[in-house]
Amino acid sequence: MTPEDSRYAKSHEYVHVEGEVATVGITDYAQKELGDVVFVEVPKVGSQLEAADELGSIESVKAVSELFAPVSGEVIEVNEALALKPELVNTDPYGDGWMVKIRMSDPTEVDELMNAEEYDEYTETESH
């Protein structure tokens, strides 16, 4: 199930908002498409990002894919656990597999993103 308390980008990142902080990772659909993740590269804490900037990259065994910032702001935390256990992206994408936390400079950007139902419809059409 796609969590209803988060918002989704077309490039398959999710944004879970608490106050002005957005927790970003990739969706369950995305992790399944990628397969076994072997490492995640994300920017350093303190980096300033604009929405749609490249946020990093995810290497799975079979391919690499880019990660995009769904919202603008400053990276205030990165998930250090992924350095040792990148498979958390596969096993718990919405929980322990999160990637970065961004302090948003423009929280209204979240409204541009899809809700769970819209995202499910989007992946449904993309996979056919």
Place this chain on the structure above:
Amino acid sequence: MSDQPLKKTPLNQVEHDLGGKMIDFGGWELPVQFTGILDEHAAVRTKAGLFDVSHMGEITVKGPDALSLLQRATCNDVSKLQDGRAHYNGLLYPTAGFVDDILIYRMGADDYFVVVNASNSDKDFEWLADCAKGSDVEVTNRSADYAQLALQGPDAQRILQPLTDTDLASIKYYRFARGKVDGVDAIISRTGYTGEDGFELYVAPSESPRLFRKLLEGGQAVPCGLGARDTLRLEAKMALYGNDIDETTTPLEADLGWIVKVEKGDFYGRDVLQREEAEGPKRKLVGFEMVDRGIGRHGYPIVDGSEEIGVVTSGTHSPTLKKAIGLAYLPLGKSVPGSEFMVLIRGKETRARVVPTPFYKRSVKEPAS
């Protein structure tokens, strides 16, 4: 790509039923994975995995001139084969570039069974048929008449033996026998593309779905997809046509000198290979591992300052070694183990090092006799 519908192997429905994640692989709909590449890879290294490789092509070469045709068209010495033995070989153009890399099985003195890459099967057949003109030999494309199942891993013999009267222990590496597997006529070949012990079975397409399910019974072998096939073959440094070798690469450049037998007599590309043997090839396929974080993948350039000096042909995360490995063409002088070089990964120079290959070699364990 073309709008042609994807070709399907006789196991397509079984693969859908087993939850295979299907992809377009050179025009064939095949599973890239079932449960996951890492799981499937580990199963083959430690137990057993079952692959559908029915997309591979089969060409028979029969007649009094069969041997001379194959000697002329390939670089390995086909005259060294005996009945019941197979070998790896290169089908070459006069430039010494690969038409394809192939397996040749000797069924009889005038009867050879040639296994070729799926995407090359029509090209190979036409090339061989063309080379055969004027000779007393019949070249036939039998690709549609065979399904191919590869049971790979240390448990392969134990799983397969109860299903056949053929004594599998007597089939050594790169040998084969004809027999019945679960009542089905099969060529049982102790070969594979994983670096592990195992068997490849050539059977009638109509029989293959039942046999595939039978081999999975009891869960001793797990179904595996193309993803694990690629990581397994790369760890064992087995070349992939279209990635590591093609019509522009020679067997000596590809570090396949062991299949080049210039002393056997004339064959297409021999003069080029003799020159390369004397002078050394200009570039060489080497194994590398990443020193910096990243994975050098197929097509990534290798740079020295502003100059492009080579290219990555295959790269992945090695599930066994748990590091990034790959194959690349480098100038001969930079191809010795320990040399470092820079791979351009999405615009960023990333350090890698030439290492000895294969990356993985199974501990030699003679099959129980």
